[in-house]
Amino acid sequence: MVWSLLRRALIFVASVLVASLLVFWVLDNGCEPARNALGVSGTPESVAALCSDMGLDRPLVVQYVDWLGGAVRGDFGVSYVSNAPIGPTLFDQLTVTLWLVAGSMVVALLIAVPLGMLSALRNGRPLGYLLSGISQIGVAVPAFLAAILLVLVFAVRLGWLPANGYVVPAADPVDFLRHMVLPWISLGVVQGAVLARYVRSAVLDELGQDYLRTARSKGLTPFRALRRHGLRNASIPVLTVVGVNLVTVLVGAVIIERIFTVPGIGKGLADAAERRDLLTVQAIVVTLVLVALLISFLVDVAYALIDPRLRTRAGA
């Protein structure tokens, strides 16, 4: 168990290093940040001087090691565009995005688990078809379209909720919720529909297992049998999909944050890219990669905890 975790942790660290090096290499643009900082007033001489001041004329490996050293301590350098340190802003944006992602995942699970279970238990009956159909529609609707429709109906037409903006939860929890409801639903509904299909097939799988048949022959209703014996097993494939989909949600957040003007990491990334603030783009992309890898690492660990069979197999 310990060895298996350690091995996974090592793979995680190595992946982060490789990913960050790739990002660094791809975003390397020589003196372009200096040229951008000087804008239309840059002469070749002033660009070269600033480029050297910024340390952009050093070998890429040296720049990378230097940058990594800072990044490990949370210091991502100073933005060429705003002259402000990148780290604190990035941390604030990440917090906002995590609220968004966590909330929409809760919404997704609240939709997926009952919907998926019900449609599995009612498989082959009218309700089962209806529920599958609903989740099919949900899968087909992109999050941004859901967002636009939700805004039009609940904000513009009915005026129940704000159309956009963000309130820090500590400042006013109720207003925070009011602002987050629509973004959460926009992201959550689509994910919920996707997850519901996995829940359904996982539950269907379990319902066909011998031990459940045994349980039912002892007089348990299908639902009770499932709850007592099947849910734990059914949750494993679903968990994998949740992990993978968390990353999808993170990507979806980039668009949703723009539509709802939520100052998270996705909006930060889009803003920085528009301003050609490469150092900030770099920091955000590496952070996103880190979060994505962290999620898959945690999913791995969670497997091992839920399923003893996987634990021994991995440990052997």
Add this chain to the structure above:
Amino acid sequence: MRGKRFAALTVGLLVATLAACSAGSTTTPGTSGQTAGPSTTAAPGSSTGTGPTGSDPTGSASPAPAGDGALAIGFVLEPTSLDFTQTDGAPITQALLLNVYETLVKTDQNGDIVPLLAESYDVSDDGLTYTFQLRDGVTFSNGTPFTAEDAVFSIERVKTDWKPSVKAGMDVVASATATSPTELTVVLSQPSRSWLFDMTTRIGAMFSRTGVDDLANTPIGTGPYTLQAWNKGDSIVMERNTAYWGTPPPTKTVTLKYFADPNAMNNALLTGGIQVVSTVQTPEALGQFADTSKYQVIDGSSTGEVLLSMNNRTGPLSDLRVRQAISYALDRETILDAAWSGYGTLIGTHEAPTDPWFTDVDTYPYDPQKARDLLAEAGQSDLTLRLTLPPVGYAAAAAPIVISQLAEVGITVQDSDVDFATWISNVFTNHDFDLTIINHVEPRDAPTLFGNPDYYIGYDNATVRDLFTKADGELTDEAANTDYQQALDQIAADAPVVWLWSFPNLIVADADVQGIVQNQISAAFELATISQG
């Protein structure tokens, strides 16, 4: 004109905005060669003053009594820093100038220069010495009084500490002296009508000698508002300056909210999240604000001119007949109607309707047959040109119509969309383009565009350059305006660009919002007159 001023140009960002970047581009104020000297409201020697920001001489924006109100205004581009002495970008000036920082003089709604922190000013007969009588009893938001020493400090600091690209406007100052706590004397090395105008821009902002330690986060000025909070990625909150020397602003708290997406900004107005959309990005979407009992559309003028710029340097476009043909080939009224829903003003030469030397000419009225004749005469029967488009809404909207109208007279246009950094690099720096569409937003920028052969357009006419230089040194408004108009007529005849339209200052607000400044003449968005109810 002066080579350094080459830098002082902006291309279409402030108004253009859409998805543009604020960083690489510069919105630096003050280009050379203005003529608006002491105007009638501030005649030399007069000490009438026009009062605080609230009482604009046009009377268009008289302040309501100070209340506890709050309102929010939507903007497109968020500042990247609050220090406009070091960081370029229109959004900082838009938020802070005249609201947090004040200048000695400012431009009013007619484009005239009027006193602000100076009660009056006097210009010597040789045009070299400016004597400002400063207001008494003005304090900075850190509690220190504003004196002539601070003015000297602020002017000298531009030369020593400001980022190179914006400080050129102060080059002409030989000395600044505090002759008494309320009298400032500035001596120029040569007469320059543009200097006083530049003093209405950010380089004229007055700073406290003890308040410049943390400009990026803590701006300290004499203005009607102080910065209360900056929620990065979301908003800037301004609070009424309780110690303000002038009429207190009617609204206590003003929030500047930033929206990357124009639809999100419109939705925020529809749902009460904001009360004002500061710049309409999508005029075709104005229909949803048609209910006049709920909303008002303010249609003023800005200092922006949307140009179809041509590369005058080499190739077919260096031939006057080809440029004239293109000018004749475009039906600008149709372009404006289709691209910008008819909002804006058609212009026939450079400068906006609010500029003192604006002339309403139409040198090349729509005439496709004349265009074909000129092309034939120039031997360009099968001309193909490249059109490089920056990522801005008006360019995307105008391009298809321009392309189809040029096709009518036999010119094939290949268009390509580029990002802003690529545009700066290809078009602006390397001059590798045939045609482009861009909104030049700088006020009084004709000398920058047409007085410098190294500028990206590549317009080279010594007579025009001499006229601009002569105008800057003139001692009276009349003489300077005459020089300018001559220069602009000559430019119109040479057809170095096609002036598609003068950009409107389009604002939508709740019907009960009052005191919005209609014409965008300075780079500042004045908050001190706005109130609701």
